[in-house]
Amino acid sequence: xxxxxxxxxxxxxxxxxxxxxxxxxxxxxxxxxxxxxxxxxxxxxxxxxxxxxxxxxxxxxxxxxxxxxxxxxxxxxxxxxxxxxxxxxxxxxxxxxxxxxxxxxxxxxxxxxxxxxxxxxxxxxxxxxxxxxxxxxxxxxxxxxxxxxxxxxxxxxxxxxxxxxxxxxxxxxxxxxxxxxxxxxxxxxxxxxxxxxxxxxxxxxx
Amino acid sequence: xxxxxxxxxxxxxxxxxxxxxxxxxxxxxxxxxxxxxxxxxxxxxxxxxxxxxxxxxxxxxxxxxxxxxxxxxxxxxxxxxxxxxxxxxxxxxxxxxxxxxxxxxxxxxxxxxxxxxxxxxxxxxxxxxxxxxxxxxxxxxxxxxxxx
Numbered sequence: 419x420x421x422x423x424x425x426x427x428x429x430x431x432x433x434x435x436x437x438x439x440x441x442x443x444x445x446x447x448x449x450x451x452x453x454x455x456x457x458x459x460x461x462x463x464x465x466x467x468x469x470x471x472x473x474x475x476x477x478x479x480x481x482x483x484x485x486x487x488x489x490x491x492x493x494x495x496x497x498x499x500x501x502x503x504x505x506x507x508x509x510x511x512x513x514x515x516x517x518x519x520x521x522x523x524x525x526x527x528x529x530x531x532x533x534x535x536x537x538x539x540x541x542x543x544x545x546x547x548x549x550x551x552x553x554x555x556x557x558x559x560x561x562x563x564x565x566x567x568x569x570x571x572x573x574x575x576x577x578x579x580x581x582x583x584x585x586x587x588x589x590x591x592x593x594x595x596x597x598x599x600x601x602x603x604x605x606x607x608x609x610x611x612x613x614x615x616x617x618x619x620x621x622x623x624x
Numbered sequence: 625x626x627x628x629x630x631x632x633x634x635x636x637x638x639x640x641x642x643x644x645x646x647x648x649x650x651x652x653x654x655x656x657x658x659x660x661x662x663x664x665x666x667x668x669x670x671x672x673x674x675x676x677x678x679x680x681x682x683x684x685x686x687x688x689x690x691x692x693x694x695x696x697x698x699x700x701x702x703x704x705x706x707x708x709x710x711x712x713x714x715x716x717x718x719x720x721x722x723x724x725x726x727x728x729x730x731x732x733x734x735x736x737x738x739x740x741x742x743x744x745x746x747x748x749x750x751x752x753x754x755x756x757x758x759x760x761x762x763x764x765x766x767x768x769x770x771x772x
Contacts, residue, residue, distance in 0.1 A: 441689055441692050442689075444688075444689065444692065445685045445686075445688075445689050448684060448685040448688050448689075449685050452680065452684050452685070453677065453679075456677075456678045456679060456680055457677070457678060459678075460678035469680070470680070470682060470687075473680060473684055474684070474687055474688055474691065477684070477688040478688065478691060478692075481688075481692055556667050556668070556670075556671040557671045557674045557675065559671075560668065560671040560672060560675065561675060564672070564675065575672060576672075576675075579669060579672045579673055580672065580673060580675065580677070604631075604632050604635055607635055607639075607665065607668065607669075608631055608635075610668055610672075611631075611664055611665065611668055614664070614667075614668055614671075615664065
């Protein structure tokens, strides 16, 4: 049995149990999907206080909508879709911009700066042997870089690289065509790369 | 002069190696600058993957389960009320028919059987249409109430 078929069978059994009145089965669904839901919430909602309410709201919605779930996707993807929509609705209510870029103007790399950036790239490449120190440093720089990304980019990056979802699955969750997901990911990674190289260069000069 | 790969092509080489074009692979073999770019992207992706997984500082499952409605019990209660109403209505109608049986029988004396059938069919049709309409309205209102 392939892993997809197995997942669908498990999903179906769990859903049937919940619809039959077994709320503990819904507890299992929550446990199985809360990592993915947490990822989406933490990427989109900055306020700690709002996160708890939104997380509960997402699962209450999922519970209410469960009879309409048609098994056309994985249950986790469906719940992630509810999570993403709930978070985006929350941001819209708060009038927050989804594609607002947190990077400073000067972080947009110009032609001249690109030469410096290229040198930094070569340095990083050359020092790649000393991986532990570099990876720790890069991880710290990236943390701030990811935080500065527009909300949509941030979500796409983490869903793709941390949750290892496919373009199609991310498309289902965000409602974006797979091609757009791909192109946003290219842009997001490019922005992160520029940020990383400039920060690395700055730290190197200090 | 050697034409370097675009940034997107470098990303494809790092992220989606199975679908990368042969000319990109060949270019990587001869171009140190593009290879350096791939190294940066590799470090970048490894850095993203190393970011700590966000976790809630409360038991989400427990707090959600606490708030779940108990639909089975509610549905059972709803069904019980419906059946009580049905039996009370049937009892009430049966009682009225039994009590007024003589008057009812005399009402239809002298009326042709065909008219009795016509009246009965019309009454049943109207009642069925009303019940159907009521059910549709009920479903619609339940949908409106179902905010999620």
